[in-house]
Amino acid sequence: MRAGYRLMSRPYDVPIIFLDNFHGYNIVSMMTDDGKIEVLLLDDEPIVGKRLRPALLKLGCEVEVFESPKKAIKRINEKEFDIVVTDIRMDEIDGIEVLEHVMNKSKRTKVIMITGYAMMELARQAMEKGAFDFIAKPFKPEDLRIIIVKAAEALGVKLSHAQQP
Amino acid sequence: MFNNCMDKWYKCALKHLKRILDDALARQMARDGISDIEAAEEAAKKPAKLFRFTIKAHVYLGFVFAFVLAISIGVALIATMILMDRNLEIVVFSNKYVYHTFEARNYEKGFFIKGTGLKESIQHIRALKELFLEHYGEIKKMVGSNGLLSKIDKYAMLLESLDGLHADTAAAQDLTARSEKIKAELQVTGDELVTVAKDLMKKEQNSLDKTMLLFRVVHIYALVFLVLFIAFILHLMGVRVLRTLNRFMTYMSQISSGRQTHFQSSRLYRDEFSDLSGVLDQLVKEYDRQQTIISQSHKLRAVGTLTAGVAHELNNPINNMTLTAHMLLEDYNELSDDERLEMVKDLIDEAGRARLIVRSLLDFARESESIMEPIGIGEVLEETLKIAGSQVKLAGVHIELKISPNLPRIHGDRHQLQQVFLNLLLNALDVTLKGGHLKIEVCMADEDSFVAVKVTDFGLGIPDHILHHIFDPFFTTKAKGKGTGLGLSVSQGIIAKHGGHITVSTKQKRGTTFTVKLPITTIPADLSRYAEDQALLNSK
Structure with missing residues (x-):
């Protein structure tokens, strides 16, 4: 699964990270003003937020979890996040719209898309519209953390990442 | 001669009648003694037991009968003519x-008066x-002829002797006396x-009267x-041929409109039509079988369409399980017992959710025997929406379902x-753009x-030149590999079997409404079940 999305979607301006070397890094440097990466996580499945929040907190990020796209967009309008993780398929507003909204608001923000399953067409569309990367369901928390670390790196922040043995 | 013929005919008719009665009686007796299922089998076997009275035989018999009849009438008429002739001679x-x-x-009397x-x-x-x-x-x-000739001769002789007497003047003296004597004898x-x-x-009159009669x-x-x-010919043409043809016509039109019927003959004999109905029944069975295959293959096709949505939908619970399981593994030591329990419960719930998604699809895809039962049409639609739920979500279409109470x-x-x-729903989804909506209404017709x-969509509508063909098998406007062109044709078949019909109304650029009308049930609900419930209630 991981190899799949990497092949399909990796934007070429992002440096390739060797995943094996990455595990066990414990370096903290180049943080944002308040020292923390701010992540907004949007998925209409409550369990996704519930489980990913502690996973991301471990990275040292600040995490805000939303289930409703409307509320999330409202929050995005209020605050500029470093990273937005959004599901593509949702009932009221879909992830592509959220992506467009974020891109309009702040070019700097990295958007990571979650798709139900790897749909080439949607992935291409998302990448064209400026998404940083995407991840296909089902994924492990570690998979997302790796992408978040990459995104942070692209923002010039090195996140500490302590993998459980 | 015709007495003879009539006798034969009558005997023949009696023989047939006896056979028919015997047959009916035997069947009746057999049926009385056996169970319902056996009776049905008996009914199925019935044609084999009936004696054969073919139309060919009927026609031949008709001709022979006509021939015999014509000859008899001719002979009878000629015979009576000859009799009449002879009588006239007499x-x-x-x-x-x-x-x-x-x-x-x-003249003799005149002679005695005038001479x-x-x-x-x-x-x-x-x-x-x-x-x-x-x-x-x-x-x-x-x-x-008792002495008639001698009487005539005697009379002639007397007359002649009288003539001789008058011619012979010599014997004039006893003329009167002899004349008187002859006169008396005459x-x-x-x-x-x-x-x-x-x-x-008198006899002649009698004989004439008899002949006339x-x-x-x-x-x-x-x-x-x-x-x-x-009457015989009328029976052949009218009753046997025409009526049976009419019945066949009704039967065939019923079949072509999709209704399930069986050709039931109430006749007491077998003929070419029985053979034909047998062959037709076979044909209908074969047609039914093919129809079932087509219907099933179309169903699997629909399942294929749904699979994309289902796969998508399944990913959510699987993702939830993956995340939960991994986090449980990762943080096992730091988590409190309650948190661990909650996560395990989540795992179970999500597994159940996945199972439900798969089950509704498998239930639908399963090849099942046709079971006709009283059902609520609203429930059927709700179930259908559940099956197609993920597809609907995937298409990003909102469905407005309105069911009359x-x-x-x-x-x-x-x-x-x-x-x-x-x-109908998948068709409607196909023509609806993302973010659009559909309307499904269930009400009295x-x-x-x-x-x-x-089922109403707000798509582009169906153009007139296509509208005539939408129910044709294998007609499709969808891209190659996307539609079989069997959906509406199969649907129409199914609805016709239920005694209903599908109609379509469409407006260019405004949308299309497919209306399915189904007859409400007149068969009473299963009362035995009701009785059981009542008994249960009473016992409590």
Whole structure:
């Protein structure tokens, strides 16, 4: 699964990270003003937020979890996040719209898309519209953390990442 | 001759009647003694037991009958004509006989009064004699010949002797005495002759009357037989051929409209039509089988369409399970017991959710026997929406489902109806853009005792030149590999089997409404189940 999305979607301006070397890094440097990466996580499945929040907190990020796209967009309008993780398929507003909204608001923000399953067409569309990367369901928390670390790196922040043995 | 023929015909008819009655009786007795299932089997076997009375035989019999009838009538008429002819001859000669007798008597009497006419009398009696000799046979048959000729001879002799007496003047002295004597004898013989003549006349009259009666009877019989023959032909053409053809026509049109029927013959004999109906029944069974295969393959096709949505939908619970399981593994030592328990519970819930998604699809895809039962049409639609739920979500379409309350139940097959509505729904989804909406309405139809399901999309509508073909098998406007073109055709078949129909109304650029009308059930609900419930309630 991981190899799949990497092949399909990796934007070429992002440096390739060797995943094996990455595990066990414990370096903290180049943080944002308040020292923390701010992540907004949007998925209409409550369990996704519930489980990913502690996973991301471990990275040292600040995490805000939303289930409703409307509320999330409202929050995005209020605050500029470093990273937005959004599901593509949702009932009221879909992830592509959220992506467009974020891109309009702040070019700097990295958007990571979650798709139900790897749909080439949607992935291409998302990448064209400026998404940083995407991840296909089902994924492990570690998979997302790796992408978040990459995104942070692209923002010039090195996140500490302590993998459980 | 025709008495003979009629006798044979009558016996033949009796024999047939007896056989039919015996057959019916045997069947009745057999049926009384056996169970319902066996009775059904018996009914199925019935044609094998019935005796064969083919139309060919009927036609041949008709011809033979017509031939025999024509010949009999002809012979009968000729025979009566000959009889009539002979009778007329008898009339002629007996008239002559009576004439001569009376004339001879008249002249003889005139001679005794006026003294003239004896010669003429002799002439008449001679003519009478000739006539008698000529028709001796007939006269003998009619009045007997006991001394008639001798009486005529005696009369002639008396007349001649009287003539001789008058010519012989020498014996004038005892003329009167002898004349008186001859006169007396003449009177006796003459009277006898007249009596015979009268008798002859009476007999002749009788014989004529008899012949006339026979003549009339023969005519009436001929007429009666003709009428019978016409009835026979009418039965063949009208009842056997035309009525059966009509029944076949109704039967075939019922089949072509998709209704499931079986050709049930109530006839007591077998013929070419029985064979034909057997072959047709076979054909219909084969057609039904093919229809089932087509329907099933189309269903699997629909399942294929749904699979994309289902796969998508399945990813959510699987993702939730993956995340939860991994986090449980990762943080196992830091988590409190409650948190761990919650996570395990989440795992179980999500697994259940995945199972439900798969089950609804598998339930639908399963090849199932057709079970007709009273069902609520609203429930069927709700189930259909559940099956297609992920597809609907994937298409990003909002569906407005409106079900009128208190709808009567319909009699139908749940899975087949789901297939129909799913098909209409998927079609509607195909023409609806992302973010669009569909309307499904379940209500009473305008027609009495029908419920209607209306599936409305707000797409581009169906162009006129396509509208005629949408129910044709293998007609599709979808891209190659996307549609089989069987959806509406199969749906129509299923709905027709339920005694309903599908109609379509469309407006260019405004949308299309497919309306399915189904008859409400008139079969009472399963009362035994109700009784059981009641018993359970009472026991509590």
